Amino acid sequence: MLSFAAVVDRALSGPICTERDFELGIFVPNLRRVVEKYDIKYDPQNPVPADDDLADRVWEAGLEFLTETGVYCTDTERRILFTREEIEGALAFGPRGNTFGEGKDAKVMPRRRPEDETPPWCSVGPTSSPLSSEQIYLSIVKAHAENPLGNSITIPCLTMVDGRQIVAGSPLGIEGAIRAVLLTREAMRRAGRPGMPIVNGVTTAARSQEHIAAHRFGLRQSDAMEIGTTHEMKIDFDSLNKIAFSLAAGSLVFAENGVILGGLAGGPAGVAVVTAAYNPVDILVLRGAVQHPFPTHFDLGVTSTRDTIWPRSLANQAITRNSSLPVVNVGYSGAGPMTKMLYYEHSAWVIASVVSGGSIEVGASARGTTLDYTSPIEPLLASEVAHAVAGMSRPEANKIINVLLAKYEDNLRNPPAGQRYQECFDVASGTPTAECAALYREVKQEMADEFGLKFNPVSPYA
Amino acid sequence: MAAESKYERLSEAIIEGDGGKTLAAIEEALQGGMAPGEVIEKGLTPGMKEVGERFARYEIYLPEMMMAGEAWEQAMKVLEPKLLAAGGEKKKAGRVVIGTVSGDVHSIGKNIVAAMLKMNGFEVFDIGIDVASSVFVTRAEEVGADIIAASALMSTTMPQQRDIIEHLEARGVRDKYTFLVGGGSTSQEWADSIGADGYGRTAGDAAALALKVMAGKS
Structure with missing residues (x-):
């Protein structure tokens, strides 16, 4: 496989073009051409398509698009280009079978395919959501780590250290990143799962020096650094520096691609193709152990809309039928904790991900942006749903998701805010209030009755 | 060509985000006697408005918006000097x-x-x-x-x-x-x-x- 050094060489010496020309002169026309050539058409009635030929066409379109377009380095204003042979080589020799975590919490990340019966990997945690205090941080991460189906922790974003607001790029950013890792380790220890891996090291960190500092204070080789491309098919030196460090440190990488529906990729068809095209980029450029995609709506800021679930499902199918790099999909729902809508949103994108060959990372509510509006109980049910639908057919999942969408999609523009963590959980013990546990049981029963889901009896609140 | 269809040509060129087509439509309109202000207000502006409305309805996305914006800017480079020369004013929000x-x-x-x-x-x-x-x-x-x-x-x-x-x-x-x-x-x-x-x-x-x-x- 092409070395990372060769990729860096190309970032430093590839063809020069302006960012505008890359976007409107290369990216957009190349994408439009392959979407038309491979006849990729959005079908809103079927958020989970069950057409293998369509999935394979999306894959072919993605590879052709990547070969013609390349990845744009914003610092050098050069394109990093790959031949088809280099892409095929990366796919043939890319990473697989990596173990995350330590001790009894160590586990191999599964490669799954559409309709696969293999249980999905479930990463739980507040998923980058901002939290107001270290006390809440410890409480909520411990409660997530107590989820018996949780395989890894996705850590939140600390906003304050020692009473000071964290400013990215400042020394407070360094301290914030370090503090987040130390708090997470302590929370997992309190939950009795000290070996549980962190897979988004480090959300609080924005810049490479913050990632590197956090690594020095508690991130392990069996954790994953989360490193992403920027929108769309772009990378900068700061991200390349993170990769250089992760390679030197022997770290695993969650390669993040949040293609924006409505952005340069355009509509759902373009989003599916670009998400698929990112798979070899994640191997060649980001040196990922996992692809971590999440098509996101440009206007609503969530991943639970019909037109983002369709490309999520289709891209997952395209990727997992053709590449060995495991997929772990993250999602951002609009409603806040203690609302039925949040359960429905989580369930919809989780089911679409799992039956389409992915695993899940669940925990972001209220778009993952509102201070303290996140709780561990909806992600608990989402991980139970993920296990319950492993092996389900895509048409059956499609029916369920259409029912779920009908329950909430009209409310996505103004979703209910719900409650903050400290309102629906007891912070000291990290346990839900009686009302919160009751709502969980009510929705779980509704899912079982309405969709025939059979849940593994592992829940602490069943 | 009727005035309405000239306006439509201008609007369509903007909606398509086609700078060359926009400039050609402008040239034709000016040669036909249309004033620069009329070209902007009755031809190009309705096209820009339509682009915004289509975007709000999720019918088009960022690339189409960017291309329409670029076509508009090309058009203004041609029209604004003519507008000023004719005693008009640049209209910017x-x-x-x-x-x-x-x-x-x-x-x-x-x-x-x-x-x-x-x-x-x-x-x-x-x-x-x-x-x-x-x-x-x-x-x-x-x-x-x-x-x-x-x-x-x-x-x-x-x-x-x-x-x-x-x-x-x-x-x-x-x-x-x-x-x-x-x-x-x-x-x-x-x-x-x-x-x-x-x-x-x-x-x-x-x-x-x-x-x-x-x-x-x-």
């Missing part, structure tokens, strides 16, 4: 300096807002991503902006929006500019807490807010 704050490399939301502002007749100066607070102020001073718009997606980069206000105050120019904020982690509550003049949750909100600001200034 206002001047906006827009960027993503220091430490933050997220561009799409900012780009969509910039495109929406262009659709609504603003002259937009996009200063990019990861922009130092002082640069927002310097650029606004250079171009005589009416509005400064700062985007921040992350909770650890939001404080930079407050920092821009402090830079405006330090230079004694806070009152010259309307300062608008937006981005994933921001909110009306945040905007109020730092003393921003407005908050746009969506690109459409931001454009409407900017228009309201300028209406209040005139």
Whole structure:
């Protein structure tokens, strides 16, 4: 496989073009051409398509698009280009079978395919959501780590250290990143799962020096650094520096691609193709152990809309039928904790991900942006749903998701805010209030009755 | 050719985001005796309005908006000198300096807002991503902006929006500019807490807010 050094060489010496020309002169026309050539058409009635030929066409379109377009380095204003042979080589020799975590919490990340019966990997945690205090941080991460189906922790974003607001790029950013890792380790220890891996090291960190500092204070080789491309098919030196460090440190990488529906990729068809095209980029450029995609709506800021679930499902199918790099999909729902809508949103994108060959990372509510509006109980049910639908057919999942969408999609523009963590959980013990546990049981029963889901009896609140 | 169909040709060229076609339609309209102001108001502006409406209905997306914006800018380079020579006035909704704050490399939301502002007749100066607070102020001073718009997606980069206000105050120019904020982690509550003049949750909100600001200034 092409070395990372060769990729860096190309970032430093590839063809020069302006960012505008890359976007409107290369990216957009190349994408439009392959979407038309491979006849990729959005079908809103079927958020989970069950057409293998369509999935394979999306894959072919993605590879052709990547070969013609390349990845744009914003610092050098050069394109990093790959031949088809280099892409095929990366796919043939890319990473697989990596173990995350330590001790009894160590586990191999599964490669799954559409309709696969293999249980999905479930990463739980507040998923980058901002939290107001270290006390809440410890409480909520411990409660997530107590989820018996949780395989890894996705850590939140600390906003304050020692009473000071964290400013990215400042020394407070360094301290914030370090503090987040130390708090997470302590929370997992309190939950009795000290070996549980962190897979988004480090959300609080924005810049490479913050990632590197956090690594020095508690991130392990069996954790994953989360490193992403920027929108769309772009990378900068700061991200390349993170990769250089992760390679030197022997770290695993969650390669993040949040293609924006409505952005340069355009509509759902373009989003599916670009998400698929990112798979070899994640191997060649980001040196990922996992692809971590999440098509996101440009206007609503969530991943639970019909037109983002369709490309999520289709891209997952395209990727997992053709590449060995495991997929772990993250999602951002609009409603806040203690609302039925949040359960429905989580369930919809989780089911679409799992039956389409992915695993899940669940925990972001209220778009993952509102201070303290996140709780561990909806992600608990989402991980139970993920296990319950492993092996389900895509048409059956499609029916369920259409029912779920009908329950909430009209409310996505103004979703209910719900409650903050400290309102629906007891912070000291990290346990839900009686009302919160009751709502969980009510929705779980509704899912079982309405969709025939059979849940593994592992829940602490069943 | 009937006047309506000439207007339609101009509008369609803008909607398609085809600069060459737009310039050809303008040339034809001018040769046919249409005044530069009429070309803009009855031909091109309805096209821009239609682009904005299609975007709001999710029928088109950022690339189409950017291309329409570029076609519009090409058209204005030809038409504005003719308009001024004929005794007319350049009609701009206002001047906006827009960027993503220091430490933050997220561009799409900012780009969509910039495109929406262009659709609504603003002259937009996009200063990019990861922009130092002082640069927002310097650029606004250079171009005589009416509005400064700062985007921040992350909770650890939001404080930079407050920092821009402090830079405006330090230079004694806070009152010259309307300062608008937006981005994933921001909110009306945040905007109020730092003393921003407005908050746009969506690109459409931001454009409407900017228009309201300028209406209040005139």
